[in-house]
Amino acid sequence: MGTRVVESSVMSLSWIPSEAIRGFGKLPFSLGVSHYDEPLPAQVDDVEALRRADRFRFANRLSAAATFGDDGEVLAFRYTGGAVTGATTVRLGGLGATFAGVAMPDLRAEPVVGDGWVRFTQTGGGRTALPLPRQTSRPPYFRLQSPVTWSTLSLTLFADGRAEYDLVGASAFPRHWVYDADGHLVLKSGITDWARWTSQPSWRHTPWGDEDSPALVVAAETALERELSHRIMRAGQRPQVDNLAAGTELVRQGTPGDALFLLLDGVLGVDVDGARIAEVGPGAIVGERSLLEGGLRTATLTALTAVRVARAGRDAVDLAALAELARGHRREEGNGASGGTGPRPAAIPAARRESVTA
Incomplete structure (x- = not known):
């Protein structure tokens, strides 16, 4: 045998x-x-x-x-x-x-x-x-x-x-x-x-x-998000950091927005047209679409736990890298995770798998 x-x-x-x-x-x-x-x-x-x-x-x-x-x-x-x-x-x-x-x-x-x-x-x-x-x-x-x-x-x-x-x-x-x-x-x-x-x-x-x-477990952010996070937190002018209690809205869908957010701690729920499409954790960058396009917020972000977020404007980020991040988030929209905040679907996965060598 x-x-x-x-x-x-x-x-x-x-x-x-x-x-x-x-x-x-x-x-x-x-x-x-x-x-x-x-x-x-x-x-x-x-x-x-x-x-x-x-x-x-x-x-x-x-x-x-x-x-x-x-x-x-x-x-x-x-x-x-x-x-x-x-x-x-x-x-x-x-x-x-x-x-x-x-x-x-x-x-x-x-x-x-x-x-x-x-x-x-x-x-x-x-x-x-x-x-x-x-x-x-x-x-x-x-x-x-x-x-x-x-x-x-x-x-x-x-x-x-x-x-x-x-x-x-x-x-x-x-x-x-x-x-x-x-x-x-x-x-x-x-x-x-x-x-x-x-x-x-x-x-x-x-x-x-x-x-x-x-x-409370969340998926790791992308390599591009890590790079942008480093630039935001190490910029010459330290970003504004906000503390939100659980249940507080960070942004509401349909309102103007001129900043993006780096989630430092806690978990945000992402809702589009009243439906929850994702939950994101520390390291995630959200809100980049309205900053790049000068439009309205395309999703509502709500603190599911107490959260800390860093707020950054256009002058604090690499716009080319941010545009690449936004394109990646748009691709996810095609997989059923629509919304300009760019969440990663299934940020709290039910199982984590890998193949191992026998």
Whole structure:
């Protein structure tokens, strides 16, 4: 009887973007005691190099293998990889020191075996080694120890060589980006909530205790959107950043518009003629059609969660690149996602798939 071995992996990297912290939490970053992280690359080929460069706080790498028989029967399976701890660099008086994070033990669920498939689930994370004075939601209402950061990944291997992956849980902070087996950025957590994260009472209110937090997941933005996002946020004049509560309209279909928006955090719903056509998350650029064409908004954008958006006018963007982005969004209209805001359909996909080598 012949057999087939299917192997794959999925990895999440947790990092702190510059717009993710508000209020007094910004103080150590403003003083240079701690630091924000540069946005991670869209392609990761050497996670160890990123770790040495202090580019992320924690990495959760789930690797697994399964052996299938000719009839698809699962003959054997095993986990083959675990989490990687990042570091935090602190600077005082011109001197710097790097402190490795404190890892929590990997949590690996017993694999679930089905007809021609096997699913693995792993939680990885930890806390920074440095103290973080904070108020908590339960007694003793104050702690010096930093909260726990984590992500929970699932990976399903199939007898035909496919793999499906998902981000099924994550801490409210920081941002979690998910990479497939080839190192491509494929998913993002949609929300970073500093206040909720810092109010974490103790490790008992994490997956190592008695609870997990479902992750609101959105698809990764396009390479062109990443390039434009970098230009908008690194322009000579910093863009205006607006905070919207859930349920608030950002723009309404049929009204004039002279700016586009870069979604920094949260999820926006995109509606055309009263029908929901897409939901987009951090990194998405919306509203470019009215800016380019000087016309009316062709979709209504509504905050489905609390969101932060950067507002940019014509002088803050590369109009040629923006026109190319708009053309790509028009192509999506032909696939049933009409509307000038340029959403990616199915921004919160039900399943993430890839082919793997047997």
